[in-house]
Amino acid sequence: MQLEAVIGLETHIELSTKSKMFCSCSTDFGAKPNHHTCPVCLALPGALPVMNKQTVEYGIKLALALGCSIHSVSRFDRKQYFYPDLPKGYQISQYEYPAFTGGTVMLSGDRKINLTRIHIEEDAGKNIHGAGADNHSYVDLNRAGVPLLEMVTEPEIRTPEEASEFLRRIRQIVRYLRISDGNMEQGSLRCDANISLRPKSSGKLGKKVEIKNINSFKHVEKALKFEIKRQRDLILGGGTITQETRLFNAHESVTYAMRSKEDSFEYRYFPEPDLPLLNIAEEWIRKVSETIPELPDEKRRRFAEQYGITDYDAGVLTDLSELADYYEACCKKGRNSAQIAHLISTELLAITKKTGMEFSAVKPEYVARISDLIDENLISIKIAKQLFPLLFETRDDPDNIIKTKGLIQISDSSEIEKIIESILEGNKGNVEKFKAGKTKILGFFVGQVMKETKGKANPKLVNRILIEKLSAVSDEFDG
Numbered sequence: 001m002q003l004e005a006v007i008g009l010e011t012h013i014e015l016s017t018k019s020k021m022f023c024s025c026s027t028d029f030g031a032k033p034n035h036h037t038c039p040v041c042l043a044l045p046g047a048l049p050v051m052n053k054q055t056v057e058y059g060i061k062l063a064l065a066l067g068c069s070i071h072s073v074s075r076f077d078r079k080q081y082f083y084p085d086l087p088k089g090y091q092i093s094q095y096e097y098p099a100f101t102g103g104t105v106m107l108s109g110d111r112k113i114n115l116t117r118i119h120i121e122e123d124a125g126k127n128i129h130g131a132g133a134d135n136h137s138y139v140d141l142n143r144a145g146v147p148l149l150e151m152v153t154e155p156e157i158r159t160p161e162e163a164s165e166f167l168r169r170i171r172q173i174v175r176y177l178r179i180s181d182g183n184m185e186q187g188s189l190r191c192d193a194n195i196s197l198r199p200k201s202s203g204k205l206g207k208k209v210e211i212k213n214i215n216s217f218k219h220v221e222k223a224l225k226f227e228i229k230r231q232r233d234l235i236l237g238g239g240t241i242t243q244e245t246r247l248f249n250a251h252e253s254v255t256y257a258m259r260s261k262e263d264s265f266e267y268r269y270f271p272e273p274d275l276p277l278l279n280i281a282e283e284w285i286r287k288v289s290e291t292i293p294e295l296p297d298e299k300r301r302r303f304a305e306q307y308g309i310t311d312y313d314a315g316v317l318t319d320l321s322e323l324a325d326y327y328e329a330c331c332k333k334g335r336n337s338a339q340i341a342h343l344i345s346t347e348l349l350a351i352t353k354k355t356g357m358e359f360s361a362v363k364p365e366y367v368a369r370i371s372d373l374i375d376e377n378l379i380s381i382k383i384a385k386q387l388f389p390l391l392f393e394t395r396d397d398p399d400n401i402i403k404t405k406g407l408i409q410i411s412d413s414s415e416i417e418k419i420i421e422s423i424l425e426g427n428k429g430n431v432e433k434f435k436a437g438k439t440k441i442l443g444f445f446v447g448q449v450m451k452e453t454k455g456k457a458n459p460k461l462v463n464r465i466l467i468e469k470l471s472a473v474s475d476e477f478d479g
């Protein structure tokens with residue numbers, strides 16, 4: 001029996017509003033436990049919620065970016081459950097009437113994932129369990145009441161790789177929109193992955209398992225891969241899947257059962273009496289729509305067209321909007337936009353990746369200058385490669401670095417001639433081979449010259465002089 005996986009994701013996006021959803025406490029991450037709390041988010045008796053307008057605005061932004069329907073009237077509901085990090089005993093969420101429905105997220109290869117809904121809700125606090133000899137548990141309510149958007153997909157994702165690509169796209173889009181930092185390690189972006197298997201091309205959905213609270217791209221893939229294998233083995237072995245909630249253990253790369261899945265009626269949802277209905281007027285939507293920046297897909301297409309760069313480079317350069325802006329700033333200062341793209345995506349990003357330094361440490365005009373120097377034949381690609389780490393180290397401009405480090409290109413043909421003559425002299429065997437028709441050996445000689453000059457010889461001159469000299473010796477030989 002051929003089985004296929006069916007995956008649906010529930011993604012939580014913590015919004016980067018300055019204050020919480022219903023009070024003026026700060027949402028900053030990393031404060032001392034319980035320092036960002038007040039009677040509202042501590043749920044003291046009599047405290048009432050006041051809606052943070054920015055939360056809704058951020059929701060509208062995301063809905064516009066993903067083509068969701070934006071409902072003029074939606075409602076907040078109470079979702080009741082008991083947990084120490086939820087002081088009210090319920091979470092204010094949206095259930096029957098979410099603010100946004102529909103919409104799509106595009107993945108590579110024109111794969112389109114439809115969204116069911118996006119609703120607005122508050123986050124809970126955090127339970128912290130003491131380690132080692134400390135067998136106490138603690139509650140930190142700094143996160144209680146931080147605004148979230150929950151995005152639910154249709155069960156249309158087919159592979160673990162698609163699931164992690166989906167999350168990467170979401171992170172990219174929320175960062176472009178500046179509505180969340182999308183930081184998975186800090187829990188600003190986390191997801192519950194629902195997965196079932198079914199016979200291929202069967203229209204019916206199988207029984208699903210929900211894996212809770214996954215907070216890294218890698219973990220999503222690993223958890224889903226494990227779950228596909230577990231469910232396949234179970235089904236093929238004649239067993240049945242239990243509908244349940246599971247947790248992913250990152251150390252062992254396995255999922256294990258946490259509890260049987262609660263049904264929604266168990267939450268005893270009912271309309272939140274302390275908040276009015278949420279009204280989103282056309283005029284508000286229009287105003288917010290004017291703030292939507294150029295989004296990644298659009299930008300990628302424009303970059304490929306406007307700057308004549310490969311799709312791959314365009315994808316790399318538009319990954320972050322800050323990097324895209326940086327590239328465009330470089331292009332304004334330099335001539336060869338394709339070469340600049342290449343220098344950034346290979347040299348510059350290799351260093352930032354390795355060292356964790358910011359690309360913005362290097363001024364855009366410096367990158368542009370290096371590209372121009374290559375074009376003017378004043379430095380070789382090899383020297384350019386040496387220059388990039390030095391840009392980060394010295395923060396100096398390329399011309400100064402070239403001067404102080406003596407990296408200027410040797411374009412004096414008599415000097416290069418001398419070097420070539422001594423190399424030919426010292427490699428008679430290879431000269432013989434060249435004469436015998438092994439012209440590929442030319443590359444060897446070029447390499448020797450570059451080695452001798454530490455990459456500083458003008459490559460065009462080296463080639464020209466080498467060919468001259470080698471054909472001269474061949475002529476001698478022939479004559």
Ligand code: ADP
Nearest residue numbers: 006007008009153154155194195196205206208
């Ligand atoms: P629940 O009420 O259990 O939370 P929902 O219908 O709200 O279930 O769906 C939650 C998520 O699970 C959605 O992303 C949805 O696409 C996905 N989903 C629903 N049914 C299945 C299934 N049989 N297999 C895989 N995913 C599913």
Ligand code: MG
Nearest residue numbers: 010152192264
């Ligand atoms: Mg659900």
Ligand code: ZN
Nearest residue numbers: 023025038041
């Ligand atoms: Zn508060």
